[in-house]
Amino acid sequence: MTTQISRRNFLKSVSALSGAALVVGFDTGNALASTGNAAEFTPFVRITTDGRVTALIKHFECGQGTATGLATLIAEELNLPLDQVEIEFAPADAARYRNLLFGSIQGTGGSTAMANSYMQYRQAGAAAREMLVAAAAEAWGVPANSVALADGQLTADGNTAQIGDFVASASAQDVPATPRLKDPSEFSVIGNPDTRRRDNVPKTNGSAIYAMDLHLENQIVAVILRSPRFGGTLASFDDNAAVDVPGFIRATALPTGAGVLVYGMNTWAALQARDAIVAEWDFSQAENRGSDQIKADLLAAVNADAEFDAKGSAAETAELLNGAAQIIERDFFFPYLATATMEPLTCTIAPTETGVMLYDGCQSPTGAQMALAAVLQIPQENIEITTLYAGGTFGRRSTQTADYQVEAALAFALNGGQQPVKLVWSREDDIRGGYYRPAVAHKVRVGLDEGGRIVGWDHRVTGKPIFKGGPFDAFVVKNGVDSSSVEGVHDTPYDIPGQYVGLTDHRSPITVNWWRSVGHTHTAYVMETMMDMAAAAVGRDPVEYRMEYLNGGTADQVRMAGVLRLAAEKSDWNGPVVEGRSRGVAVHKSFGTFVAEVFEISGDAEDGVVIERVTCAVDCGVPVNPDVIAAQMESGIGYGIGHVMRNEITFTDGEVDQFNFPDYESLRISDIRAIETHIVNSTEPPTGVGEPSTPPSGPALANAIAVTGPRVTQLPMAANGVRFF
Amino acid sequence: MPTSLNINGQTHMVDVPDGTPLLWVIRDELKLTGTKFGCGVAACGACTVHVDGEPVRSCQTYVEDVEGTEITTIEGVASEVASAVKQAWNELNVVQCGYCQSGQIMSAIGLLSENRTPTVDEIENYMWSNVCRCATYQRIRTAVQRASEILEA
Incomplete structure (x- = not known):
């Protein structure tokens, strides 16, 4: 190697x-x-x-x-x-x-x-x-x-x-x-399936320390009352009632206008005091639309000419589609999604002799250092970081604004900079706090010839770009196209003739971020639903049909076909299906890793669906820790499918409708009966496993549902005609 | 007036207002941080502790209501069942981010203490309200079965 x-x-x-x-x-x-x-x-x-x-x-x-x-x-x-x-x-x-x-x-x-x-x-x-x-x-x-x-x-x-x-x-x-x-x-350790995680013991006896667990001497806690609408600014606030809360220290307006900073002697005091504060907001620059309007705006954008061309030519593809024997087309909608890490966001900043120490489950140390240096006006090298265990991220602990670390820095500085300040988000802050997977719409028109072969593929996407205008703009945005909006479409390993990909930016103050698997969260769903629809339209087997677009001999195609074949074999794809059950398949490449999944379900959309068995095949190069790889496949599938089934962040007059887990319902232990993972024994350099099993999970489930029921193209499924047990 | 709490076999006098959730007493006053804050509304199970041996959500249990009870946290839980559960969790590499696992383990110990041989349905029913955002559920289910096996051996 x-x-x-x-x-x-x-x-x-x-x-x-x-x-x-x-x-x-x-x-x-x-x-x-x-x-x-x-x-x-x-x-x-x-x-x-x-x-x-x-x-x-x-x-x-x-x-x-x-x-x-x-x-x-x-x-x-x-x-x-x-x-x-x-x-x-x-x-x-x-x-x-x-x-x-x-x-x-x-x-x-x-x-x-x-x-x-x-x-x-x-x-x-x-x-x-x-x-x-x-x-x-x-x-x-x-x-x-x-x-x-x-x-x-x-x-x-x-x-x-x-x-x-x-x-x-x-x-x-x-x-x-x-x-x-x-x-x-x-090798005796690399590739050994019987190794134990090094963090098993501290995470099963309560001794593992997360940022939320930090208690420094003399530390106080800060929470923030934020605008209920994205882009709103603080007009005024009244903290008279907070004064009666034991442990309340004081409240002060953030200089950014983003809200009211509330200090308490401990977490409960700070949270109680915040509840007692009444604030007035200026919504003139805020997102004031409701979800229905946002969705309508997104769907209108993909049904018009695209703002940017990401691949190919709209006119040439239109010509190919004109000559097609049949055209299959569909609009897709994906809602905003919160990450909802199990540990709500938090970090602590404490003074040191030369600067500060940030205690954080820190995903992007350099980004946090740069942001804190700017806020605190101290040299970057004087910002030290102690990285603690992070209670999940799914992308959320790294944002291009270092949002919660900056909040902590403001809370630290506005308290005089001499005392450790721990910034704490509640679950409600987290669900309502933005940095969501952007809401996205797609419109796809696929032309097939008389033999059922694809002759043209017109694919339009719209959503708020994640990188455009941020610090990584120059690396990710080319000719106006933020590649994170179209990844998995314009660079698909499938040999798709006549593909046009157009992108239109959506504009909104709602903050968005790289939610687990980023653009692939929606692009894989669309690609793999359309491939399935194409196969179905011409009466072909979904696995066999996909294989025809993976036989061009490129390294990516060989590996993608490899996992597809492996998943088909291990799921007994060609074998008989138990009565009352259906199978669906999807395969996708993301982050250099190839994953195919077969979902076997019982029941149907109308009477209720149960996910009986998921067969997953992964090629991530040399499998370093096979059991960690299997665990990540299980995790990515569960995380992906839980959101596809039930989750959405919606808005009424610009305000988020959801508050906490009761209305942003998590996947549960009974939702997936079994997942089995099969790992390709590759000798390629190792690639990642934290995200790549998420993208194919949604479309594999959708394709299984479509065997006896509807093609679900608006998410989440539970709000769009699918019942789950 | 200070409240007397028996936690992990030790008596602690805590001076907090009535209505303070047990969770914040355990975490912020006593610094027993193995018990986690996940939602604050008893909807995730990360804050699960035992009160007189029964799993409860400490974020919705108020300090004045547990005076005179025996409270056990993940740091103090010790029994044949607890050992079996921790062993099974380790064998099966259940944890990922780990933040929910104290609560998962306290619930699993609660289940196996009242039913040493639960069926899959019984496991799912009992553990249903413990959320794991990493979706380690398959391993949790298997680990409870494995712990049961260890106990029955």
Whole structure:
């Protein structure tokens, strides 16, 4: 396997903090060796004289299993059982811990954690191994190749030592520029299906600390009364009644006009005080429409000429459609969706000698540092971050405005900047607080010839762009097209002749964000529904029909066909269907990973649907932690399908109608009877697994429902004619 | 007037107004943060603790109502059933983000304490109101069955 990071050079340092330790990483620049400049050093593994090995995790852990994954890479190259590698979250330091796929930024997202770390962490582990071996060889006067390192023990010619014994002398060794990585045939930790997550124990005994759990000495709590409409500004407020709330400290207007900041001695006091405050708002610049109007506006936009061309030519495709034997067409609508992370948003800012410390389940350390530097007017390097466990993200803990970290910074500064301030969102804040999956409409017209072959595909999309106008605009927006709105359509691996993709931007003050799997949340649904409708229109088997558009021989097509075939085989697609049951299939590529799903349901739309069995096939390159991959497939399917079934954020006169879980109903334990995951034993470089199982879940369910019932093209299903048990 | 609470076998005197949810006493006053704030309206189960052995939602349980009871949190729960549940959770790699899991485990212990061999339907009915946004449900279901197996062995 080759990677763009394989020729980098290793450096090392000895930790001055806690006694002698071997710390190995590699430089992201040229071979600068030990210049003493900390910014040029990237440590990923620490070994202390007591033999403890710690993997320094540069990504945050929101449940996706990255901490276990990166520890796995270190364990593999150091010949250690995984349970002997401790995990510790790295500090904010982009020079050392940048995401190699994000340029100069330290952060987690786009299912990139394993993809960008795979070689980096293996090399760090391998370099540490070679340095320990070299130190032992020197001490014992034996050739390095006679020294074995396994289970934390070095042995050669009757000599035995613990790795901790050689930490000091290993630190004096030259760092190997290109340490020998294990051949995949030697792997015992990578690919092992029986490993345990490294965070199992703290997350089952209450000891895992999340940002919500932080209690610093002298800390106070801040909550914010925000405008009930997006884009509204505070006109006035009355806190007379709050004064009677025990523990209320004070309330003050945010200088941004975004609301009232309410301080309390503890969380309950702050929440109670906020409830007692009455505010008046200026809605002149706010979103004042209701959902029906928003939906009508979106559907009108996709039934008109597009603002931007994302692929092909509308005129040429129109001509192809004119010559088609039949045309199938459909409008689609996808509502706004909240992420509703299990841990509501929160972070704490505390003063340090030179600046501040942010305590956060921090998804984008560099973004948070930049935003806090701007708000607090202190240099970015004086903003430290302690990353804690995150109670889910689904994209929400990273926004281009660093919204909740900025709120915390304002709360900290407006309180004088001398006292730790913890900012807390309630569940209602979260459901009503924006940064939603944008509402999106699609209109698709597919032309088929007399043999049932696709001859033209006119595809129009509208929604509020996620990246346009933000800090990543230059990377994502080309010729007016925010690719996150059309990803999965204009770059589909299917060989679709005569495809035109047009995009129209929707404008609204409602804030939007990269909800788990981003544009693929809606594009996969549309693509896979239309493929299914095309197959049905000409009486073809849905799997076989898709295969015809995946036989062009490209690497993507081979892998996409591979998972489709695997899912079909494992679900017994060609076998008989139990009476009263139906099957639907969908396949999609996102974030470099290919996933096919077959949903088997019982019942029907009118009388009620039960999801009996989901068969999932995934190709994510080398499967590093097979059980983590399976868990992410289950998670992405459950998350995707729960929203497709029941969830929407709706508006009345600009105000969000939902408040909390009772009206933004979560998937439940009884909603999916079984999910089985089959992993392609690939040798391709590993790609992400946190998001890619979400996109095909909706259309696979929809296609199963359509076998005996309606084509559901407006979501959520429960509000559009489908009953669920 | 301070309220006396027996939590995890220890007596704590807490000085909070009546009407304060037990959740915030446990978390903010006693710093037992394994019990989580998820919704505040008893709609997610993340705040589940045991009161006299029965799972309750601590966000809708008021401090004045639990004086004189035995309150147990995830940090203090210890029994044959609790050990079996934690072992099963570990074997099956149930956790993801983990934020709901204290509540899931407290509910599962409640279920297996009254019914050591629950059917799938019984598991789903009992655990239905514990929300997991990571959708670890399949593993929760299997882990409860596995814990039952451990207890019956």
